Amino acid sequence: MNYGEQTIRFLNKPRVVSGYSIVGPKEAAGPLDPYFHKRIRKDDFGQKSFEKAECKLHMSAISGAIIEAGLTPKDIDVNIGGDLLNQIITSSFSARELDVPFIGMYSACSTFGQALIVGASLIDGGYVSYAACSTSSHFSTAERQYRYPLELGTQMTPTSQWTVTGSGCTLLGKTGGKVFVESATIGKVIDFGISDANNMGAAMAPAAAKTVSQHLKDTGRSADYYDYIVTGDLGIYGSKLFLKLLESEGINAAGVHKDCGQMIFDKKQRCPQGGSGAGCSSVVFNSYFMHHLKVGAIKKMLLVPTGALLSKVSSLQGETIPGIANAISFEREEDV
């Protein structure tokens, strides 16, 4: 890599042109409500199935970001999208409607990071002018794929997380705005032996810690170089483990760390460890953090979407859960 062992430095500063977030009613009832661009009133979004609803969410996020940037779908060179459903049907079905060249992505809840890295690389290499990086998740579609029917009377375990209903899209471009993608660290798949599918924060924390420490090593930075180091969906408990793991590497990130899963819901909303899902990091980044980056309240941040690479088959066969995390560094160009 051009910037150490696992890190890429984008030499031409791909710009963050715009961002858009759309969320479900539970997310809108949470503490980040003022920052979201659109809230849907019902989980089904007026569609016949929750899968169709998620697809509509995904499309709304992409078109929202395009409109926000004052562009039309014709200006977009590529849509890089992903989601949690089998064969990533949400992203590909929304791309079917959009009529824009499409690259499908999957790395569970860290898909957003992967999409941003590919988008920024395409722009940095001069191959495309605009790339729309989008991900989504929906509580009701994820629940039935990974867990139980919605109406089954089960209890959430204390370490479990609530899949975020929502979609976020970041539009990257050659020009536009002051915020740019500075560098990115591609994470390795790390498995520390956690096998409980309801304890994904613990399964992903080692991957996040390794990626962050590698990023800091590659760039020669300390944790407080960034205003915030933002993990995707480790949740409350996963974040504790993440900070402990970093501490064992001699990195103290407690002062600058935030977690999207932890931020999106508050304690009263009965989501034991917070939110999760491919939409979690993308809606929080494109709402709260996008706003603060644009107004200049945050000047440097490291976004680290985290993913648990399990499937229902792998957990039934007793496999442990591998985790992945990619880190993307955003910076704001100072006024000269």
Add this chain to the structure above:
Amino acid sequence: MLSRTEYVELDKKMAPKSKEWSTLVCAFLVGGFICCIGQAVSDVFKLCVPTASEKLTSQFTSTVMIFIGAFLTGIGIYDNIGKHAGAGSIIPITGFANSVVSPAMEFRSEGMVFGVMCKMFVIAGPIIVSGVTSSVGVGIVYWIIGLIK
């Protein structure tokens, strides 16, 4: 960084645990309340139909309880009871009804045959299989005891 075994140990030590007492009390109270309703249904039936046999009464009670479980699932209430009650609402026969009706509702978007009919027993299936298998086992034991006598 910590080793894999050290990490698994750390997770065991640090992971938040279920609140045992409050969940036990909730399960006991709700489970007990459901059983009381069952008893009441049975008593009322006996009162109305004094000539009914014990077998008919228990069959009638089960049917009514299954209906209640299925109905509450259909109108989206049973899962909310389950969130608080846990095993208290899973173990009684109403929980069985919930485990059949909820996947049937969930998968209706995949069509009548491959959705509703196929998926109806994804959760209740194992209960039926283990019930039938163990009843065969118990039957064999009874048969052997009969032979010895």
